[in-house]
Amino acid sequence: MIDVKILRESPESIRESQIARGEDPKAVDELVKLEAVQRDLLQKYEELRAEQNAVSKKVGQAEASERQAIIETTKRLASEVQQAKEASDKARDEFTSKLSLIQNVILGAPSGGEEDYNVLETVGNKRDFKAEGFEPKDHLELGEGIKAIDVERGAKISGTRFYFLTGIGARFELALINMGVEYALENGFTPMVTPTLVRPEIMSGAGFTDRHDDEIYRMREPDEQYLTGTSEVALAGYHKDEILDLSRGTKRYAGISTCYRREAGSHGKDVRGIIRVHQFNKVEMFSYATESQAEAEHQAFLGFEKAMINKLELPFRVIDTAAGDLGSSAARKFDCEAWLPTQNRYLELTSTSNCTTFQARRMNTRYRDQNGKTKTANTINGTLATTRWLVAFLENHQQKDGSIYVPKAFRKFLGGLEVIEPVKDFCANAKGHAKVEGK
RNA sequence: GGUAGUGUGUCUGAGUGGCCGAAAGAGCACGCCUCGAAAGCGUGUGCACGGUAAUACGUGUCUAGGGUUCGAAUCCCUACACUACCGCCA
Numbered sequence: 001m002i003d004v005k006i007l008r009e010s011p012e013s014i015r016e017s018q019i020a021r022g023e024d025p026k027a028v029d030e031l032v033k034l035e036a037v038q039r040d041l042l043q044k045y046e047e048l049r050a051e052q053n054a055v056s057k058k059v060g061q062a063e064a065s066e067r068q069a070i071i072e073t074t075k076r077l078a079s080e081v082q083q084a085k086e087a088s089d090k091a092r093d094e095f096t097s098k099l100s101l102i103q104n105v106i107l108g109a110p111s112g113g114e115e116d117y118n119v120l121e122t123v124g125n126k127r128d129f130k131a132e133g134f135e136p137k138d139h140l141e142l143g144e145g146i147k148a149i150d151v152e153r154g155a156k157i158s159g160t161r162f163y164f165l166t167g168i169g170a171r172f173e174l175a176l177i178n179m180g181v182e183y184a185l186e187n188g189f190t191p192m193v194t195p196t197l198v199r200p201e202i203m204s205g206a207g208f209t210d211r212h213d214d215e216i217y218r219m220r221e222p223d224e225q226y227l228t229g230t231s232e233v234a235l236a237g238y239h240k241d242e243i244l245d246l247s248r249g250t251k252r253y254a255g256i257s258t259c260y261r262r263e264a265g266s267h268g269k270d271v272r273g274i275i276r277v278h279q280f281n282k283v284e285m286f287s288y289a290t291e292s293q294a295e296a297e298h299q300a301f302l303g304f305e306k307a308m309i310n311k312l313e314l315p316f317r318v319i320d321t322a323a324g325d326l327g328s329s330a331a332r333k334f335d336c337e338a339w340l341p342t343q344n345r346y347l348e349l350t351s352t353s354n355c356t357t358f359q360a361r362r363m364n365t366r367y368r369d370q371n372g373k374t375k376t377a378n379t380i381n382g383t384l385a386t387t388r389w390l391v392a393f394l395e396n397h398q399q400k401d402g403s404i405y406v407p408k409a410f411r412k413f414l415g416g417l418e419v420i421e422p423v424k425d426f427c428a429n430a431k432g433h434a435k436v437e438g439k
Numbered sequence: 440g441g442u443a444g445u446g447u448g449u450c451u452g453a454g455u456g457g458c459c460g461a462a463a464g465a466g467c468a469c470g471c472c473u474c475g476a477a478a479g480c481g482u483g484u485g486c487a488c489g490g491u492a493a494u495a496c497g498u499g500u501c502u503a504g505g506g507u508u509c510g511a512a513u514c515c516c517u518a519c520a521c522u523a524c525c526g527c528c529a
Contacts, residue, residue: 004488043489046498053498056510060457067509074509199519243449366486374486 001362002102003376007035013105020111020323021103031098038091045084052077100209104358107295107331109323116322117335123306124315126339127396134400138342139391140273143169145402145422148390149274160271161263161278165387168420172390173281175413177256180283180385183308184254189285194234194255197225202237205362207329207355214264231255232381235286239365243374244288246367250297251288254384257281273391275347280387285352287380288360290367294378298354301382302334305350308384311409314392315339317346329355338392349389352382 007014011032015025055074059067110118129136143149148169154162165173181191197219203209203226208216217227228234235255244251259282270276285304289297302318309316321333330353337346360366360377367377397405404420411417 039489042498046489049499050497052509057457059509071509076509078509 001100001358002105003357003361004035004099006105007031007099014102017105017323018102020106020109021326022113022324023103027098027102031095031102034091034095034098038088038095041084041088041091045081045088048077048081048084052081100204100362103326103328104207104331104356106323106326107354107356109326109332110320111324112322113324114322117319117325118322119317120320120334121318122315123310123317124313124339126315127341129341132400136341136395137398137402138273139275139394142394142398142402142404143273143390146404146420147423147425148172148394148420151273158278161276163274163277165390169390171414172393173387175410176385176389177281177283179311179410179413180308181254181256183304183311184252184283184285184384187252187304188249189252189254191254191256192231192235192238194228194231194238194257196228196231196234196257196260198228198233198237200224200226202240202363203228203233205240206233206236206359207327208233209328215262217260217262227260228257229259229261230282230381231257231259231284232286235284235381236359236379237363239288239377240363242365244365244367244377246288246290246293246377247370250290250293250380253286255282255284255286257284259386275388275391277387282386283384285380285382285384288365288367289378289380290369291357291375291378294354294356294380297378297380298332298334298352301352301380302336304384305336305352305382309336309338309349311407312389312393313407313409314349314389314396316349321351327353329353329358331356331358338389339396340392341395347388347392349386349392350383353380355379355381 002014007028011028015028018025018028052074055070055077059070059074110116127136137145140149140151146169147167148165150164150166151162154164157164184191203216208226208229216229219225219227226233232255234257235253238253239251258279260279261277263276263278266276274280285301287297287301306316306318316336316338319335319337321330321335326333333351333353335348335352336350338349340347356378357376359379365377365379366374369375394404397407399405399419402422406414406417406419
């Protein structure tokens with residue numbers, strides 16, 4: 001939720017932000033009017049209420065003889081107050097429900113839609129498979145070759161866009177998570193295994209509202225929880241209604257959780273393999289920061305993501321996402337996208353957003369500044385590692401014979417494996433991939 | 440799932456219809472004392488919104504939402520949470 005103060009004091013900045021996102025700025029003008037109406041009605045109610053309180057107070061002190069007369073007048077007042085309150089509440093509800101539809105005010109993001117991102121940086125070199133003398137295979141073919149991915153049985157068991165990670169695939173997943181957690185620890189994050197079912201107010205507080213029905217799983221009645229698509233949701237709610245001490249730096253958490261996404265709006269997109277799936281695992285960075293810490297923390301998150309991708313020796317680029325492609329909570333978002341040789345395009349591996357005060361406002365998470373004043377906290381989130389990395393890993397590190405090179409920094413998390421060899425038979429242990437470091 | 444109890448400010452905790460935004464203590468801030476600190480003493484100390492040049496002032500807030508009443512921390516209902524016991528279960 002955006003700050004009402006900004007709406008009152010500089011609605012122009014919100015208008016501009018909405019325009020950059022490709023939204024109709026008329027909604028902002030309407031909100032300004034609604035806010036004034038709402039405030040006016042609130043004042044009227046409060047005046048009446050003050051009068052009622054004053055008169056009611058006299059009842060207790062009055063002599064028995066005059067008490068009855070006073071009660072008569074307060075009775076009349078009480079019904080007026082009731083009416084004024086109803087009018088005021090109604091105006092407030094209308095205002096807040098419309099206010100909550102306004103997305104966060106952007107912070108330097110380029111304006112425009114999905115294609116209007118800025119490329120900030122390109123890291124590493126794309127491999128030249130022609131020069132190497134073979135046609136690259138895609139991640140699914142490779143994954144099946146080393147018996148790491150089984151989408152057929154995934155579909156049999158759960159439906160399309162589900163998969164099994166088998167043998168070395170399952171080990172890759174655990175290794176990646178372990179590497180992420182170890183790296184997070186080195187950088188002052190507290191690892192957290194989070195709930196993946198959350199109450200509706202946590203879901204909407206984090207900025208995932210019912211508007212996103214086609215993206216979100218929800219429990220059947222009478223259970224009201226949502227399945228979260230990222231541990232960001234649980235971590236954004238973790239400090240709900242709390243006042244944090246951020247005087248010694250940001251509060252950093254690394255959420256480890258399974259993530260669930262309906263992907264109902266993405267028919268026909270990324271249908272092959274495990275690029276876009278309903279369920280995956282993720283290590284997610286999440287930070288609470290003061291106003292002055294927030295942008296630096298966002299940059300730090302981007303740095304952590306780049307470092308992690310470098311550990312896997314993947315070629316990638318960093319983009320500054322355009323306003324129209326930001327989530328409603330984000331004021332700015334950087335994505336790291338790995339090169340996908342078989343599709344001749346980049347694929348999003350990480351995403352880090354600065355949500356400024358948008359999430360924390362509804363969660364009522366605050367901190368005290370140097371003067372002891374309470375202020376709404378800023379939240380920053382970012383992917384540290386996730387199942388999708390397997391796709392980029394397989395495609396970029398494949399060798400002519402279908403084996404997969406394991407980057408040095410990653411080996412210790414994978415039992416010392418240097419190369420993953422294709423295997424004929426399904427094999428749940430490492431014996432089928434026996435090239436171990438040092439041997 | 441059932442029954443019972445509990446839910447008060449940063450924390451502990453008093454408060455059973457008007458004198459309660461709330462005793463007391465702790466914590467915190469400031470001052471005195473001290474070379475400095477601790478102890479001691481004194482003063483102050485919630486939040487949100489409206490309002491003001493700033494004060495003043497007003498409204499709301501004792502888990503949340505309803506209700507009763509002229510008036511609710513206090514009485515009633517519902518939800519949520521916690522605790523205990525029972526049941527069930529990995």
